[in-house]
Amino acid sequence: MSTTHTRLAASILAVADLLRGDYEESEYGKVILPSTVLRRLDCVLAPTKAAVLACKAELAERGIQNERMLKTVSKVDFYNTSELDFVFAVRDQDYVGCNVRSYIGAFSENAGVRV
Numbered sequence: 001m002s003t004t005h006t007r008l009a010a011s012i013l014a015v016a017d018l019l020r021g022d023y024e025e026s027e028y029g030k031v032i033l034p035s036t037v038l039r040r041l042d043c044v045l046a047p048t049k050a051a052v053l054a055c056k057a058e059l060a061e062r063g064i065q066n067e068r069m070l071k072t073v074s075k076v077d078f079y080n081t082s083e084l085d086f087v088f089a090v091r092d093q094d095y096v097g098c099n100v101r102s103y104i105g106a107f108s109e110n111a112g113v114r115v
Contacts, residue, residue, distance in 0.1 A: 011039055035090075038104070041078075041111065042086035048074045049085065056081045067108060082106030 045052070055073045059066055070079045082089075082103045089099035107113040 008036075008040075011036075038100075038113070039086050041080070041107070041113065044076060045074060045078075045080055046085070049080075052079050052081060053083065070108065078108045078111035080107045080111070 051073050052070055055070055059069065070081070071077055073079070080103070082105075084099055084103045084106075086103060089103040090096050092099060104113050
């Protein structure tokens, strides 16, 4: 197993560990797969996250909405403008629902990620 796959498997198991108290084992699939997809999208966007947030702030300051520019800065065909990353969003168990909804809501519409 490659290092990338090992890290991904560890991340999935870490999410499962977080769910143990709240979900039955049969319900893991309802949460694990979406969480895995969100984490993967987060990893894809991580290298350009700061640049996307800076671009968003600059555009907002100038009163401009320009999805194409944000996509260009993200270097993929989608972006996320949340100040949170996925790991931070799920870290605080008291606010995980609110954090994850906020994080998901900050994806560009073409990412296909919705609450």
